[in-house]
Amino acid sequence: MxxxxxxxxxxxxxxxxxxxxxxxxxxxxxxxxxxxxxxxxxxxxxxxxxxxxxxxxxxxxxxxxxxxxxxxxxxxxxxxxxxxxxxxxxxxxxxxxxxxxxxxxxxxxxxxxxxxxxxxxxxxxxxxxxxxxxxxxxxxxxxxxxxxxxDLLSKTLTTPGAPELSFGDDPLRMMRAARFTSQLGFTVSPDTVRAMTKLAPRIDIVSVERVSDELTKLLKTDDPVAGIRLLVETGLAEHVLPEIPALKLEVDEHAHHKDVYEHSLTVLRQAIELEKSRPSIEGPDLVLRMAALLHDIGKPSTRKIERGGVVTFHHHDVVGAKLATKRLRTLRFDKETITSVARLVELHLRFFGYTEGAWTDSAVRRYVRDAGAQLERLHIITRADVTTRNVRKADRLSFAYDDLEARITAIAEAEGIAAVRPDLDGEQIMAILGIKPSRDVGDAYKFLLELRLDEGPLGDEEAEKRLRAWWSER
The missing domain is CATH 3.30.460.10 (Beta Polymerase, domain 2)
Known part of the structure; x- marks a missing residue:
């Protein structure tokens, strides 16, 4: 002002x-x-x-x-x-x-x-x-x-009258306070925060659709982190998105794992910055931001302390995808949003194997195939997931991902892997093998798709030769 x-x-x-x-x-x-x-x-x-x-x-x-x-x-x-x-x-x-x-x-x-x-x-x-x-x-x-x-001059949020009465009338106003904190860059007054904390369970009487809409508006602000922190600190998140406060795992004295909650908020911020720099992403991108926020929600249930005090989170990507699906269904998000977010959560670790050894072209093709329509978002999530303070390690991961993106671009230009499909479609398969629509057609399609991923384009003649040999062996 x-x-x-x-x-x-x-x-x-x-x-x-x-x-x-x-x-x-x-x-x-x-x-x-x-x-x-x-x-x-x-x-x-x-x-x-x-x-x-x-x-x-x-x-x-x-x-x-x-x-x-x-x-x-x-x-x-x-x-x-x-x-x-x-x-x-x-x-x-x-x-x-x-x-x-x-x-x-x-x-x-x-x-x-x-x-x-x-x-x-x-x-x-x-x-x-x-x-x-x-x-x-x-x-x-x-x-x-x-x-x-x-209040505008002091950048403070207060309610007309007592906040207990205001939030008692409409509990969704508590979530609106979190959204305005991010949207306007304001601070909620102490009395208002105390009322939000006291009345947090009242949010349960609000329809799921209104809660989801307000959560969406919060995530689409320029910097949702302040609002998310307020939801967690007042206990509201326990009712609307409990997986986020659950990320506040106890950090061991030897720092064998990072603070997952703070890491997730940093990833969200970094994803938003990358979103703005990618012309192919039309922001604010709810799917990208939701996936960034939820990408590690599988860690609390997969946390194990191994010998030597090392903390592991094996398969937290797969578990997290299932938890994200369940939560977003509960919040009644649309099917496309749920599927896309869950896929990104499931794939967010896939790249880190790239730094352990050179991927074959086949592995690169499969990475693109598995990401599908989420490839550009996966690029952002993967880069945003690097929050280490070790500059050398961060640079190594960044250079490695630069290399992977360059290889994807090169192979795409040579082979058109943006949409990986077999050399022969279903109609051609049925004509060559003399069969009708059936499970055999699907099996043949999968066989040719695996060839395409392993070897790149074969051409119709070679693909037909391989298909006939495979069919004869069946």
């Missing part, structure tokens, strides 16, 4: 924009109040781009629809029961909501929706003071009953 004066100027410019000015004039002519509320006001103060135009009014949903229809290109009745009408005015989408004065039953997250007649009361029910500011229109009067400007 540069200065209050700059923020007021930004708000003035926003109020002068055609869609806002048109809307304000129309509501004033009809005798209703209108205010720009929440995120747009906050972002104007922070000098951030305003992407959403949210308004509050004392007009009813029916009146809102009647008022905006003549001045808008389109209207959406997106939440009439909750008092919200959306419209597109001069190419901008706006959402206008009737003042609310909801109450909660204390047992579920579902509010008893009550329309109000006061902007002050509407702001009181919002999550944080920095989101509880409004700009009255067309008067351009800033309404800040909960000292949101002061």
């Amino acid at each position: 540069e200065s209050v004066a700059d923020a007021i100027e930004s708000l003035g410019n926003l109020a002068d924009s055609k869609p806002v000015a048109t809307l304000a004039a129309r509501f004033a002519a009809e005798g209703f109040e209108l205010a720009l509320v929440g995120g747009p006001v906050r972002d104007a103060f922070l000098g951030r781009a305003v992407t959403d135009l949210d308004f509050a009014t004392n007009a009813s949903p029916d009146d809102i629809m009647r008022i905006v229809t003549p001045i808008s290109e389109a209207q959406w009745d997106i939440g009439r029961d909750f008092g919200t009408i959306a419209a597109r005015i001069d190419g901008e989408t706006v959402e206008i909501t009737t003042y609310r004065a909801d109450s909660y039953d204390g047992e579920t997250r579902k509010p008893v929706v009550v329309f109000g007649d006061s902007l002050q009361k509407d702001l009181e029910r919002r999550d944080f003071s920095v989101n509880a500011m409004a700009l009255r229109l067309p008067e351009r009067v800033l309404v800040d009953p909960w000292n949101g400007v002061a």
Whole structure:
């Protein structure tokens, strides 16, 4: 935040924009109040781009629809029961909501929706003071009953009123605090942190879909680590992503293994930096970031102390992939996200065998084949997984992966291994062997695929020769 004066100027410019000015004039002519509320006001103060135009009014949903229809290109009745009408005015989408004065039953997250007649009361029910500011229109009067400007200046998150009441009403606000910590770079006030810690179990009454959506928003911020730390420190992570606090393994006095929790957060940060440097990755990439965060979650259950006090985590990649699948299913992520994350967790150690001895071209092809569509993400995860402070070791691993990527590129250019397929497809196999669709076709396909991986392209003639010899032996 540069200065209050700059923020007021930004708000003035926003109020002068055609869609806002048109809307304000129309509501004033009809005798209703209108205010720009929440995120747009906050972002104007922070000098951030305003992407959403949210308004509050004392007009009813029916009146809102009647008022905006003549001045808008389109209207959406997106939440009439909750008092919200959306419209597109001069190419901008706006959402206008009737003042609310909801109450909660204390047992579920579902509010008893009550329309109000006061902007002050509407702001009181919002999550944080920095989101509880409004700009009255067309008067351009800033309404800040909960000292949101002061919190913006101090970069602090507090709630309007007691945090216990706010989080008791809607426990998801605790996860929003973690997200805003990362998104805005703010610190949560001590009283608010204490309330989050006390009420962490209340997050269980929130729908899984809302929790997953908030977790996704957190991971897509520029630096999710601060928010993840807050979830862990307050105990919220134990309820929404328990595999992360479980990474806080006891580090032995001889440091025979690194701090897995801190290592995972570092890998996440490094993966985000690499994501930004790879044009082929469109960020923020949820799959990549989730895989980076979860890549070592198999370690707690595979940890063993061997002779000499050496700590091992054998097969934690495979175990971790299964745990990631289970957790993401519980959180109801889509199938593609679950499969992709689990595959990256399973493969994240594969490269480290490359430094122990030169891979054959066949091994390189199999690496590409196994990674499939996740190859570019696997490149990032593997590089990000190097967090050693030993500069010589880090350089050796980096040079080795440079070599592997160069070999992948060279073989791909020569053989087209970006999509490894046999020289003959299913139709050709059936024609050559004179068989119908069956398991034999699948077995023949696998045989030719193994040849392709071992030897590279054979050409149709040689592939047919090998196929006939294999078939005759069967």
